[in-house]
Amino acid sequence: MAGRSGAIDMTRGRPIGLMLRFALPMMVGSVFQSLYTMVDSAVLGRYVGAEALAAVGATTSTTNFILLLSTGVTSAVSIVISQFVGANNEKKIRAGLVSTIYLTLGIGGAMCIVSLLLARPLMLLLNTPESIIDMSVLYIQLIGGLGIAQFAYNAVASVLRALGDSKTPLIFLIFCSILNVILDLVSVLALGLGVAGVAGATVLSQAVSATVCIAYMFKKHPQLRLKKADFRPDMTVLLRIFGMGAQMALQGALLSVGMMAITRVINGFGADVVAAFTVGSNVQNLAVMLFSNFSFGFSVYVGQNFGARQAERIRRGVWEIFLLVGGLSALASALSLIFAEPLVLLYVKSEETQVIEASLSFVRIQSWFFPFLGWIWLYNSTLKGMGKIGITMISSFVELGSKIGLSILLPIWLGYTGIWFSAPIGWILGLVPDLIYYYGGFWKKALAAQPGDISAAPAAESAS
Numbered sequence: 001m002a003g004r005s006g007a008i009d010m011t012r013g014r015p016i017g018l019m020l021r022f023a024l025p026m027m028v029g030s031v032f033q034s035l036y037t038m039v040d041s042a043v044l045g046r047y048v049g050a051e052a053l054a055a056v057g058a059t060t061s062t063t064n065f066i067l068l069l070s071t072g073v074t075s076a077v078s079i080v081i082s083q084f085v086g087a088n089n090e091k092k093i094r095a096g097l098v099s100t101i102y103l104t105l106g107i108g109g110a111m112c113i114v115s116l117l118l119a120r121p122l123m124l125l126l127n128t129p130e131s132i133i134d135m136s137v138l139y140i141q142l143i144g145g146l147g148i149a150q151f152a153y154n155a156v157a158s159v160l161r162a163l164g165d166s167k168t169p170l171i172f173l174i175f176c177s178i179l180n181v182i183l184d185l186v187s188v189l190a191l192g193l194g195v196a197g198v199a200g201a202t203v204l205s206q207a208v209s210a211t212v213c214i215a216y217m218f219k220k221h222p223q224l225r226l227k228k229a230d231f232r233p234d235m236t237v238l239l240r241i242f243g244m245g246a247q248m249a250l251q252g253a254l255l256s257v258g259m260m261a262i263t264r265v266i267n268g269f270g271a272d273v274v275a276a277f278t279v280g281s282n283v284q285n286l287a288v289m290l291f292s293n294f295s296f297g298f299s300v301y302v303g304q305n306f307g308a309r310q311a312e313r314i315r316r317g318v319w320e321i322f323l324l325v326g327g328l329s330a331l332a333s334a335l336s337l338i339f340a341e342p343l344v345l346l347y348v349k350s351e352e353t354q355v356i357e358a359s360l361s362f363v364r365i366q367s368w369f370f371p372f373l374g375w376i377w378l379y380n381s382t383l384k385g386m387g388k389i390g391i392t393m394i395s396s397f398v399e400l401g402s403k404i405g406l407s408i409l410l411p412i413w414l415g416y417t418g419i420w421f422s423a424p425i426g427w428i429l430g431l432v433p434d435l436i437y438y439y440g441g442f443w444k445k446a447l448a449a450q451p452g453d454i455s456a457a458p459a460a461e462s463a464s
Contacts (some may be wrong), residue, residue, distance in 0.1 A: 008164030010304040011086060015317035016324060019294055019301060025170040026161075026293035032177035039181045041282050041347050043188050044198060052195055053347070054271040055135035057278025058128045058263065062119075062140050073103055074151070074158040075299070076245035079384055080237070081162035082300045086307025090223055095234035097159055097224055099241050102233060104155045108148025115144025127267045129274070135195040142199035149207035156213050159224070161300055168220060169213070176209035247389040251396045258400040262407040262419060269416045272354045279347045279355065280362030280420075286343070287336040288370065291328035294321055295377035302385025311444050318382055318438070322375065329374035336367035362420045369424035376427050379434035383443070391437045399430030 010018050044052040077100045084092040119140040123133050153176070157169035180201050187197025218225050266277050298321055305313045336343075340363040341356075348355050376399070380392045403426040410418025437443065 008166075010164060010301045011308045011310060011313070014320075015301065015313065016320040019297065019317070019321055019324070022161075022164065022166050022300065023293040023297040025166040026297055027289055029166075029170040029173040029293075031289060032174045039184050041278060043184050044195065048188065048194050051132050051271060052135060053278055054129070054275040055132035055195055056139055056198070057274050057281075058123070058126070058132060058136045058267060059139050059143075062122060062126075063143055073107060073241070073245035073249055074100075074154040075384065076241050076248055077103075077155060078158035078162045079299055079303045079387065080241050080244065081159060082303030082385070083307035083387075085163055086304035092234075092237060093163075094224065094226060094230050095237040096162075096241065098226065098230055098233060099238040100155050100159060102238065103242060103245070104148065104151050108151045111147045111151070112145045115147065116141055119144070126264050129267060129271050132271060132274075139195050139199050142196065142203060146203040146207070149203055149210055153206055153210035153213060156210065156217055160217060160221070161297070162303070163221065164300065164304070165221070166297070168216065172209045172213040172216070175212070176205045179208060180205035244387065244389055247393060248384070251389070251393050254396055254400050258403050261404045262422065265407050265411065265419060266416070272352075273358050273416050275348070275352075275355045276358030276362060277419075279344055279359040280366070282347060283336065283340070283343045283359070283363050284366060287332040287367065288329075288373065290332040290335075291325045291370070291374045292377060294325050294328065295374055295381055297381075298378060299381040299385035302382050306386050306447065309447060311447055314382070314386075314443075318378075321378060325374040325378050326371050329370040333367045333370045336363055336370075340364055340367075358416060361417050365417065365420040366424055369427060372424065372427040372431060376431045376434065379431065379438060382438065383434060386443055386446070388437070388443060388446070391433060394433045395430045398433060399426040402426035402429045 008018060008022055010022070041053060041056070044056060077096065081093055081096040084096060119137045120133075123136050123140070128136055153172075157173075160166070160168050183201030183205060184198055187193045187201050191197060193200070266274055298317070301317055302314055305317070340360055344356055344359045344363065348359070350356075376395070380395060383389075383391050403422045406422035406425055407419045410421055412418070414421070
């Protein structure tokens with residue numbers, strides 16, 4: 001596989017240098033991705049009104065569920081194919097690509113049906129304020145109903161990143177972001193379409209970007225070009241990706257259910273607090289870009305080295321990236337605390353004093369805990385890269401239970417600010433199972449017990 005154009009072989013070289021080369025393009029991509037998310041919120045908040053901003057904010061847990069369903073499966077694609085890359089098995093890599101195509105079509109169609117039918121019942125279940133529920137329902141139906149566009153982009157980006165190519169997805173993410181900003185401004189400011197315009201702009205830009213990225217992928221990486229015979233599904237590979245992806249999607253779904261429970265609590269405090277949650281989340285997403293991609297992208301490093309059976313390189317990489325993520329997350333915390341107010345004012349008018357106050361409390365509370373967020377992402381990515389999904393599910397259960405319980409209990413004494421504390425405490429507690437498994441050395445025993453051909457490994461592993 002030495003001839004992979006633009007790809008990085010992570011089985012050789014210093015881990016921190018490899019991750020800098022691999023994750024920096026992903027970081028730049030996150031900047032542009034956050035740019036169009038910020039533009040969505042800023043355009044709605046400043047030019048349509050706080051209710052439109054709150055309507056989109058009320059859908060956060062639901063749209064995150066759609067996103068996590070997509071990324072759960074596409075993350076499995078990245079992990080499985082990265083292990084095939086480490087094992088230097090081109091036939092299995094193409095089989096993984098074909099499996100990805102079938103899964104994208106199937107899950108994208110199911111997502112469409114569910115979003116169209118269940119958007120309103122779900123918003124009612126979440127106690128969405130009556131003044132914003134119609135806009136929230138429309139937003140979900142558009143984003144979820146046409147979500148196959150997002151799924152397709154995430155799928156092709158995952159295949160490329162498994163090869164070690166993080167630059168091509170960046171190029172088309174930048175293109176998508178710029179197109180989305182243009183369409184946002186046209187649909188809201190020129191056409192007056194409000195929430196529908198923002199949703200439509202997002203879906204259309206994703207669809208265009210996915211289409212062009214797929215075409216370019218086959219041109220840039222000739223070893224991925226498929227022949228007629230390749231479209232016969234390799235059921236071993238398909239079931240392996242689906243099995244791992246189903247567990248990761250379930251993990252994401254459970255976290256989303258937890259967010260829905262928290263959203264219900266937030267909605268009970270009214271539209272101002274819902275809007276504040278939206279603003280605070282956007283500011284946080286901007287800050288965590290400094291370290292998130294080093295944590296998330298590390299699963300590719302681990303996957304390639306797990307496929308190559310290099311335990312010592314995995315151990316060394318975890319230590320180096322642990323220190324890097326710790327330092328960057330501390331910097332993100334400091335920047336968030338210093339610039340909290342001007343960042344919040346990007347999203348809301350200065351006269352919306354209650355929204356501003358609640359948004360600032362969100363940012364100032366959660367910023368202190370960013371290192372724990374970076375580390376739980378890092379260790380989850382490490383274990384996922386090995387295919388140890390069961391352990392990360394236990395971590396998610398602990399995090400989820402903590403968030404739900406504390407989001408209900410803490411507001412009794414602290415008001416809505418108690419909700420802001422529930423997530424950071426969940427990050428800390430959810431990290432514990434990952435640390436026990438990793439530093440207990442169980443993964444080294446599992447690697448030593450793997451068959452010689454890593455591509456023949458089981459589809460997924462239980463927590464036991």
